[in-house]
Amino acid sequence: MKDAPLTPPLCSTDAVLATLPAGAGDLPGAMIVWEGALYIGTAPGAGEGGHARILRLPWPGGGAVEPVYEGPEGSAVTGFAALDGSSDAGPALYAALAAPGGGLILQAKAGAGAFAPVTEPGLGEAARRWIGPLALWGGRLVAAAGRAAPLVGAIGSAELLIEADDGSGTWAALSEPGFGDPGNVAISLLTVLDGTLLAGTVNPARGFQLWQAGEDGAWEQRIVDGAHRHVASPALTACAAGEGELLLGSGGAAPTAADLPADAQPPELLGLDPATGWELIAGEPRFTPEGFKVPAALEGPGFGWVKTARICAILRDGATITAVLAATPQSARPFGLPEPGAARIWRSEDAGETFVEAAALPHPLVAAAAFDEGLLLAGLAGGKVRLRVAT
Amino acid sequence: MPEPLFILCPGRSFSSVVSTVIGQHPQCYGLPELNIFIGRSLGECWDNDATRSTYPLQGLKRTLAQLHDGVQTDETIEKAEAWIAERRVWSGAAVMAHIQEQVGDRILVDKSPANVVHPKVLGQIVRAYPRASYLQLLRHPRTRGKSHMAAHYPKAGIKRVMIDAMGSPAPDVEYKWHSTHKMIDALARELSLGQMMRIRGEDLLRDLRLYLPQICEWLGIRADAKALAAMLRPEDSPYACLGPTRARYGANPGFLANPALDFDRLANIPEASLDGPLDWDAQAEFHPDTRHHAHAYGYR
Numbered sequence: 092m093k094d095a096p097l098t099p100p101l102c103s104t105d106a107v108l109a110t111l112p113a114g115a116g117d118l119p120g121a122m123i124v125w126e127g128a129l130y131i132g133t134a135p136g137a138g139e140g141g142h143a144r145i146l147r148l149p150w151p152g153g154g155a156v157e158p159v160y161e162g163p164e165g166s167a168v169t170g171f172a173a174l175d176g177s178s179d180a181g182p183a184l185y186a187a188l189a190a191p192g193g194g195l196i197l198q199a200k201a202g203a204g205a206f207a208p209v210t211e212p213g214l215g216e217a218a219r220r221w222i223g224p225l226a227l228w229g230g231r232l233v234a235a236a237g238r239a240a241p242l243v244g245a246i247g248s249a250e251l252l253i254e255a256d257d258g259s260g261t262w263a264a265l266s267e268p269g270f271g272d273p274g275n276v277a278i279s280l281l282t283v284l285d286g287t288l289l290a291g292t293v294n295p296a297r298g299f300q301l302w303q304a305g306e307d308g309a310w311e312q313r314i315v316d317g318a319h320r321h322v323a324s325p326a327l328t329a330c331a332a333g334e335g336e337l338l339l340g341s342g343g344a345a346p347t348a349a350d351l352p353a354d355a356q357p358p359e360l361l362g363l364d365p366a367t368g369w370e371l372i373a374g375e376p377r378f379t380p381e382g383f384k385v386p387a388a389l390e391g392p393g394f395g396w397v398k399t400a401r402i403c404a405i406l407r408d409g410a411t412i413t414a415v416l417a418a419t420p421q422s423a424r425p426f427g428l429p430e431p432g433a434a435r436i437w438r439s440e441d442a443g444e445t446f447v448e449a450a451a452l453p454h455p456l457v458a459a460a461a462f463d464e465g466l467l468l469a470g471l472a473g474g475k476v477r478l479r480v481a482t
Numbered sequence: 483m484p485e486p487l488f489i490l491c492p493g494r495s496f497s498s499v500v501s502t503v504i505g506q507h508p509q510c511y512g513l514p515e516l517n518i519f520i521g522r523s524l525g526e527c528w529d530n531d532a533t534r535s536t537y538p539l540q541g542l543k544r545t546l547a548q549l550h551d552g553v554q555t556d557e558t559i560e561k562a563e564a565w566i567a568e569r570r571v572w573s574g575a576a577v578m579a580h581i582q583e584q585v586g587d588r589i590l591v592d593k594s595p596a597n598v599v600h601p602k603v604l605g606q607i608v609r610a611y612p613r614a615s616y617l618q619l620l621r622h623p624r625t626r627g628k629s630h631m632a633a634h635y636p637k638a639g640i641k642r643v644m645i646d647a648m649g650s651p652a653p654d655v656e657y658k659w660h661s662t663h664k665m666i667d668a669l670a671r672e673l674s675l676g677q678m679m680r681i682r683g684e685d686l687l688r689d690l691r692l693y694l695p696q697i698c699e700w701l702g703i704r705a706d707a708k709a710l711a712a713m714l715r716p717e718d719s720p721y722a723c724l725g726p727t728r729a730r731y732g733a734n735p736g737f738l739a740n741p742a743l744d745f746d747r748l749a750n751i752p753e754a755s756l757d758g759p760l761d762w763d764a765q766a767e768f769h770p771d772t773r774h775h776a777h778a779y780g781y782r
Contacts (some may be wrong), residue, residue: 296777321780376676376700378685385697391675
C-alpha cells in the first residue's frame with residue numbers, strides 16, 4: 092500500500108524505517124536509541140491479550156527487526172533509561188515493565204543483546220504491578236511505581252523509589268506516595284535537568300503537578316493544577332531540555348496515545364526556567380497566581396487544532412523546537428470516521444516565538460520519541476505499526 | 483473608540499462588585515445593568531423588563547441621567563425615560579454607541595445578567611461586538627446557589643428542571659449555573675485566542691492586587707498604582723448607591739447598600755465544596771454534570 096502524501100512538507104516524514112511484525116497485536120509504548128540501535132518496548136493493545144516485547148533494529152538506517160525480550164502475559168514496557176559508560180557498572184540499558192505478578196526492571200548490558208530482570212517483582216512488593224517511567228539520577232535508578240495500572244481505576248499510587256547505592260538491590264521511597272496528594276494517580280514523567288530530578292504527575296481531578304527534588308530530600312512543587320488549567324491538563328506527557336529550560340507537553344491521561352479518552356482537551360506546550368518558573372508557549376491565555384500567562388507563540392491549545400489530545404514528543408535542537416501532537420482517537424468521533432491528519436508536527440525555528448505546521452501524519456499515532464537524529468513516529472496503518480523518521 | 487468589555491456570568495456571581503471595580507479604572511467606564519440586548523429594540527427591552535419590574539431598565543435610566551445631566555434625581559430619571567420613549571426602535575448597539583459618545587475614549591464595562599439568559603441574546607451581542615473583550619466570571623456553584631436562593635426563593639419552593647435528557651432532575655438554581663457557563667464556554671471556543679478570559683471571582687476578590695493588574699494587561703490599559711487605587715474604590719462609582727425612586731437599582735442591592743471593599747473579609751472568602759447535600763435541598767447533591775463542569779474550572 093502506498094502511503095498518502097504528507098502536507099505541508101516542511102518536515103519530512105517520508106522515511107519509513109520499518110514495519111513491525113504482525114501478529115503480536117502489540118503497540119509501541121516506549122522507544123530509546125542506545126548503542127547504535129533503536130529499542131522499542133511494546134504493550135498489548137487495549138482489551139487485547141498479549142504481552143510485552145522489546146524489539147531492536149539498527150539505528151538510524153533501519154533494517155531487520157529483532158525481538159530481544161518477551162515478557163509475561165499481560166505485561167507492558169513502560170519506559171527505558173540508559174546508563175552511560177562512565178559508571179562503574181558500565182553502559183547498560185534499563186527497561187521498566189508493568190506486569191500482573193509485579194513490575195520489573197530489566198537490564199541489557201552493552202554487547203550482551205538480551206534483557207534480564209535485575210529487580211524483584213514490584214521492587215520488593217509484588218502488589219506494585221506498574222513500574223515506570225525510569226530515570227537515572229546521580230548514577231542511581233529512580234522508578235515510579237503504582238499498585239494498579241495508572242488511570243485504570245483511581246487506586247494506583249504514584250510511588251517514587253530509588254535503588255540503594257550499596258548494591259543490595261533494595262529500593263527506598265524517594266517521596267511520599269503521590270507527593271502526599273491522593274489525586275496524583277501516577278507519575279508520567281521523570282527527567283533530570285542539570286542534575287535536578289523532576290517528576291510530573293497524572294492528576295485527573297485537579298490537573299498535573301510538577302515536582303522538583305531538593306538537595307535536602309525535600310520536594311518543591313514547581314507547577315500546580317495543570318499550570319492552572321485544571322482538569323484540561325491532567326498529565327505531563329513529554330519533555331525536552333535545552334537552552335536552559337525544560338519544555339513540557341501536556342495531554343490526556345492514558346497509558347498510550349491509542350487509549351486517550353474521548354473528552355481529552357487539546358494539549359499545551361510550556362517552558363520551565365528553573366530560576367524563574369513556567370511560561371506558556373502554546374496554550375490557553377489565563378490569569379494565574381504566577382501572573383498573566385499569554386502563549387509566547389500566540390498559539391492556542393493544540394496549536395489551534397482542537398482535535399488533539401496529547402503532545403507525544405518534543406525535540407529541542409538549539410532554537411529549533413519540534414512538537415508532535417496526537418489526534419483525539421477516532422473512537423471519540425461520533426461516526427468513527429478517520430480524522431484527516433491523525434498526528435501533526437509543529438516546528439519553531441526561533442525558540443518558540445513562532446510555530447508553523449511542519450507535517451501531518453496520515454495514520455493514527457501510537458507513540459513518538461525524540462532523538463538526536465530526529466523524531467521517530469509510530470503510526471498504525473493497515474493494522475500494522477509503521478515507524479517513520481521525521482527530520 | 484475602544485471595544486467594550488462584557489462580563490458574562492449568571493447572576494449572583496460577584497458581577498456587581500467586579501464590574502464596578504474594573505469600571506473604576508480611569509480608562510474604563512463601569513455601567514450598571516443596562517439589559518438592552520434582551521430584545522431586538524429598546525422598546526422590546528423596556529416591555530420585557532416591565533413584566534418583571536414596576537420601573538423597567540433602571541440601570542439604563544441611571545446611566546442616561548448621569549451622562550446627560552450629571553446627576554441622578556427623580557427629575558433626570560424622568561428625562562431619561564422620555565429619551566428612551568422617543569427611541570424605542572433603537573437597537574441595543576445604537577444605545578451603546580450613544581453611551582460611548584458620552585463617555586469618550588473609555589472602555590465600557592457591561593455586566594447585564596440579561597446578556598446570558600439565552601444564546602440568542604449572547605449571539606446578538608457577539609455579532610454586534612465581534613472584537614469586544616469578554617470576561618467569564620465564575621463563582622462556586624454552591625455559594626452562587628445559596629446567594630441565588632436567598633435572593634429569589636427565600637420562602638417559595640424550588641423548581642426542578644432536567645440538566646440533560648437522560649439525567650436526573652436538579653434544582654433550577656444549579657441548572658442556571660451549569661447552562662449559563664456551558665453557553666459561555668461555547669462562545670469562548672468561537673472567539674479569537676485571548677478574546678475571552680476566565681476568572682474565578684473568589685480568586686480575584688481574595689487578591690485584587692494580584693489579579694487586577696493582569697486584567698489591565700489583558701485589556702491593554704494602565705496598571706499603575708494610581709489606576710489600581712481607583713479600582714479599589716468601587717464606592718466612588720456614581721452607580722454604587724441606591725438611585726432615585728424610579729431607578730433605585732441596576733446592580734445587586736447588597737452591593738449598592740455597601741459598595742466599599744472589605745479587604746479583610748474578601749481575603750478570607752471560604753472555600754466551598756462540591757461534596758455533600760445541597761444547602762437548598764438536603765435530599766440532593768450536585769448533579770454529576772455540574773460537578774464535572776465545576777472541576778473544569780478548578781472548583782472542588
